[in-house]
Amino acid sequence: MFVKKKEKLPLVSERNVIGKNTSIIGDVKSEGDFRIDGSVDGTIKTAGRVVIGALGSVVGKIECDNADVEGKFSGELIANNLLTLKTNAIIxxxxxxxxxxxxxxxxxxxxxxxxxxxxxxxxxxKTTKEKTA
Incomplete structure (x- = not known):
C-alpha cells in the first residue's frame, strides 16, 4: 500500500593514501582521490585527484581529473583538468x-x-561571416 522512496546515498569521495614507507608495483584503480608519499611503479587510474607528496615517486602512467605533484613522476600523465607542479616537483x-x-x-x-x-x-x-572594413 505505501511505497518507501529509496534514499539516495550522498557521494562520498574516498581518499587513498600510499604511505612514505610503502611501495606498490602494479595497477591501481579507484573512484576516489590518491595521495602518494611512497613509491608506485605501474598505473593509477581514478576519476578524482592524484597528489604526489614531496617524498612520493611514481614511474608509469596516471589517468585522473586533477594532479598535484611535489615529488617525482616519470611516464605518461593524463589529467583531464588541472596539473599543478609545486616547487620541488620533477616531471x-x-x-x-x-x-x-x-x-x-x-x-x-x-x-x-x-x-x-x-x-x-x-x-x-551556425557559422557567421564577419564583415571587415
Missing part, C-alpha cells in the same frame, strides 16, 4: 592536460599536449 615523460600551473623551481622535462576542457558552440552551431 619527465608525456603529459596530456587541459590546464597547467607551474611554481618556480619545478622541473618540467616532458612532452606536453594541452587540450580544451570545454568547447562552447555559439549561435547553435
Amino acid at each position: 619527465s615523460g608525456d603529459v596530456v592536460i587541459s590546464k597547467l600551473s607551474v611554481e618556480p623551481g619545478a622541473e618540467f622535462n616532458a612532452t606536453c599536449t594541452m587540450k580544451r576542457s570545454t568547447v562552447k558552440e555559439l549561435n547553435n552551431g
Whole structure:
C-alpha cells in the first residue's frame, strides 16, 4: 500500500593514501582521490585527484581529473583538468592536460599536449561571416 522512496546515498569521495614507507608495483584503480608519499611503479587510474607528496615517486602512467605533484613522476600523465607542479616537483615523460600551473623551481622535462576542457558552440552551431572594413 505505501511505497518507501529509496534514499539516495550522498557521494562520498574516498581518499587513498600510499604511505612514505610503502611501495606498490602494479595497477591501481579507484573512484576516489590518491595521495602518494611512497613509491608506485605501474598505473593509477581514478576519476578524482592524484597528489604526489614531496617524498612520493611514481614511474608509469596516471589517468585522473586533477594532479598535484611535489615529488617525482616519470611516464605518461593524463589529467583531464588541472596539473599543478609545486616547487620541488620533477616531471619527465608525456603529459596530456587541459590546464597547467607551474611554481618556480619545478622541473618540467616532458612532452606536453594541452587540450580544451570545454568547447562552447555559439549561435547553435551556425557559422557567421564577419564583415571587415
